[in-house]
Amino acid sequence: MPRPSLKDQRSDEILDAYLTCVARFGLEGATQERIAAEAGVKRPLLRHYLGNRGQMITALCDHVVLVFDRMTDGADAVLKEAQSYEEVIGLLFAEDIDHDPRLLVAWQALAVSVGDQPDQRDALLNSLERFLQALTRTFQRLSPNRSMEKTRAVAQGVMAILVNLDSLSILSPPQAWRNELRDGAAILLASLEGEG
Amino acid sequence: MPRPSLKDQRSDEILDAYLTCVARFGLEGATQERIAAEAGVKRPLLRHYLGNRGQMITALCDHVVLVFDRMTDGADAVLKEAQSYEEVIGLLFAEDIDHDPRLLVAWQALAVSVGDQPDQRDALLNSLERFLQALTRTFQRLSPNRSMEKTRAVAQGVMAILVNLDSLSILSPPQAWRNELRDGAAILLASLEGEG
DNA sequence: TTATTTTTTGTCATAATTGACAATTTATCA
């Protein structure tokens, strides 16, 4: 007899608008007015669905980690098919890739402001570690004879380059930079090739 | 006859406090109250020395670029003495290096919020380009036979790893990550070694 | 000491942001 609940759907919509605002204005710049406008709802609804400001930040953190993990799973599935490092580079640096540019920006904004809350700190670090392990698994499969240490180091380097590319994209850097960063990742991967 | 002006000194002190607050709370979270408290002055002084909010942001952007360039010059001077890539790695990743952890965090906070103002955008990008060129010069000196393309790509990769390390440091990641990132940079540099 | 300029502080008005809650509307089922 009750009206059907839209809690999950609306919460997701609002969190997505929140994510957009944080990526554009920073965490403190993402006011409830802006979020509500972005989501196309009235401000009191934010409170209704997500709670007060602190609870909203916690919910956003969970949401970012969730989306990040989904992205990792997607990348992992695609990387499983790759048969060469050229293919890996092509997949990771594809221009037309379905890749959310807001994600890492919001990730970093959260990192600076929740660094003191252990739970959220660990959640953010874990989401990175998951992605790192996805990369590492693929590299190990393509170069099974390499030491774990070297494989991890290369994976860290590739991830750093990917993160850097995302951070820079806000400033729309020259295309040459993008190419150079991709080539840098390719050089790193090439170090895993060849015999033992 | 007039009282001696402290404008330059006070402005620098306030900008430094501003930098601290932006690194800790984000650009929008760096309120005048917090800045004044951090600088140990009363709030109206901020306005007196730096102007209104918009002018303060502009001044901060200039200050960050200035400090960044000073850091680049310092790194450049040190790198000039390096005779091997092991030395380069040791210098860039020294634990005890005199290196301001606020700098890149504030750089990124500014990047997301001034992305639309062309002047500040270019200033921020130029400061990165300057550091990139400092790295590139050293790598070219140590490996004069390498192509410019490869040298730049390696420099971009190393810079990405350094930036990433700074961004992560807020979350105090496991020491293993730091080591892996440093090893990743070392692997990149090793690709410049050897003949032709 | 006095004039001059700057620093520094005090204070008020306005706008922005958030918290809280009442009231209304809407959709479902009995």
Add this chain to the structure above:
DNA sequence: TGATAAATTGTCAATTATGACAAAAAATAA
């Protein structure tokens, strides 16, 4: 249709942030 529970909206108080300006304090040279 009427009851029920949820969604949605309206509104106000409290807190916070900013802008603006007047006034006091301090330092130097004449």
